Amino acid sequence: MIVPAIPGGLPAGRVTHDIASAVHVLDLAFVLPPLVATAIMLWRGHVAGPALAAALLCRMATLGLAMLGMNLVFVDQPDVGEVALWAMVATVAAGWLAIGAGRMRPVRDAWLRPSLW
Secondary structure (H helix, E strand, C coil): CCHHHCCCCCCCCCCCCCCCCHHHHHHHHHCHHHHHHHHHHHHHCCCCHHHHHHHHHHHHHHHHHHHHHHHHHCCCCCCHHHHHHHHHHHHHHHHHHHHHHHCCCCCCCCCCCHHHC
16 A cells, blocks of 8 residues: 555545555556547547447446545545546546447447458
8 A cells, every 4th residue: 555655654634645546557557548549449430439438438437436436435625626527527428328328229230340350
């Protein structure tokens, strides 16, 4: 854990804003590049774009809910702006998932393009 390694004990608000968390590093390294790549795939009409977008939207919705819960439970005085940000991230991701689910249609015969592989 990072917090026990801080000299002087636990910070006053139980939040360390100046120390990079392993979770933040992993999110920046392994979530943002696929988000950008998926956006490009969707823009270009690539057949794998919608499937990747659905998976990443699920990831963003769960990330938003997790961060919202942590801000409400683990922080003594939650920042209203940060709570609103994570609530918006979760709501927007869930909303786009709902829109995408509503637009789903039966699969056509030749949905798997040979050019993809």
